[in-house]
Amino acid sequence: MKVLTTAREMLDFAKEAEKNGLTIGFVPTMGALHRGHLSLVEAAKQNTDVVVVSVFVNPTQFNSSSDLAKYPRTFDSDRKLLENNGVHVMFFPSVDEIYPDSASQSPTFDLDGLDQNMEGPNRPGHFNGVVQVVMRLFDLVGADMAFFGEKDFQQLAIIRHMVKKLDYAVNIVGCPTVREPSGLAMSSRNVRLSEQGRVLSTELFETLIQLRNELKTLSPDLALKNAKARIHGTPHIKLEYLELVDPETLLPIGFG
Ligand code: AMP
Numbered sequence: 001m002k003v004l005t006t007a008r009e010m011l012d013f014a015k016e017a018e019k020n021g022l023t024i025g026f027v028p029t030m031g032a033l034h035r036g037h038l039s040l041v042e043a044a045k046q047n048t049d050v051v052v053v054s055v056f057v058n059p060t061q062f063n064s065s066s067d068l069a070k071y072p073r074t075f076d077s078d079r080k081l082l083e084n085n086g087v088h089v090m091f092f093p094s095v096d097e098i099y100p101d102s103a104s105q106s107p108t109f110d111l112d113g114l115d116q117n118m119e120g121p122n123r124p125g126h127f128n129g130v131v132q133v134v135m136r137l138f139d140l141v142g143a144d145m146a147f148f149g150e151k152d153f154q155q156l157a158i159i160r161h162m163v164k165k166l167d168y169a170v171n172i173v174g175c176p177t178v179r180e181p182s183g184l185a186m187s188s189r190n191v192r193l194s195e196q197g198r199v200l201s202t203e204l205f206e207t208l209i210q211l212r213n214e215l216k217t218l219s220p221d222l223a224l225k226n227a228k229a230r231i232h233g234t235p236h237i238k239l240e241y242l243e244l245v246d247p248e249t250l251l252p253i254g255f256g
Contacts, residue, residue, distance in 0.1 A: 017050050023144040041147075050089070151187070
């Protein structure tokens, strides 16, 4: 496996692959890799000739500097994991390589309202930063296909939308959420959960399962009300949002 750290090296690699008629599958990550990330690598391996995984903790998508500082960074184990899983290139650039003109001059994208609900209001500027880094990485990596997790569903919908809107020739593939046996979705941030947080998280998963089942027989309105009531009734959990939305437009569905 090659470890590339500069934009130039990445561009040259992509050019060479294209010259040789090889397709590139791309998995963007922020590192601290786990089985969720590896499922994207597996999908990339099955669909493309060359697999590139980027590990870059993108400062422009964090709206809290303490969250950025606390984000886990595990380069050595990430490199080993990628190497053992048949990845061809690990792209590990510095902030200066990704944003040579300084990250503070971040362009503002019109996300056509897709960032107005769910994660959006709680994380101002987050999706703008995500789109900024993903488009920059697409330019460098020369990806034919890019693989994203459904765990971050709003992100996936926004990337699909922006790729269409900005005419990028990248095929976006969504991959199912990989979970712990308890139902907790795997995430690099899970190392920061307390014992109690881990236990409580299963309540969220069970609520989602119950909601999915109730949607088979109850109106969306009632099923959603029941799910919210269940969470409101659980001590120590404060609900940020729970919404039923159209998977493409992310607009609320099922009412009226
Ligand atoms: P991150 O490193 O958290 O930015 O995630 C990089 C990519 O891996 C994103 O497309 C995530 O949606 C995806 N991902 C993270 N966790 C999981 C998971 N548990 N299952 C599936 N995909 C995941």
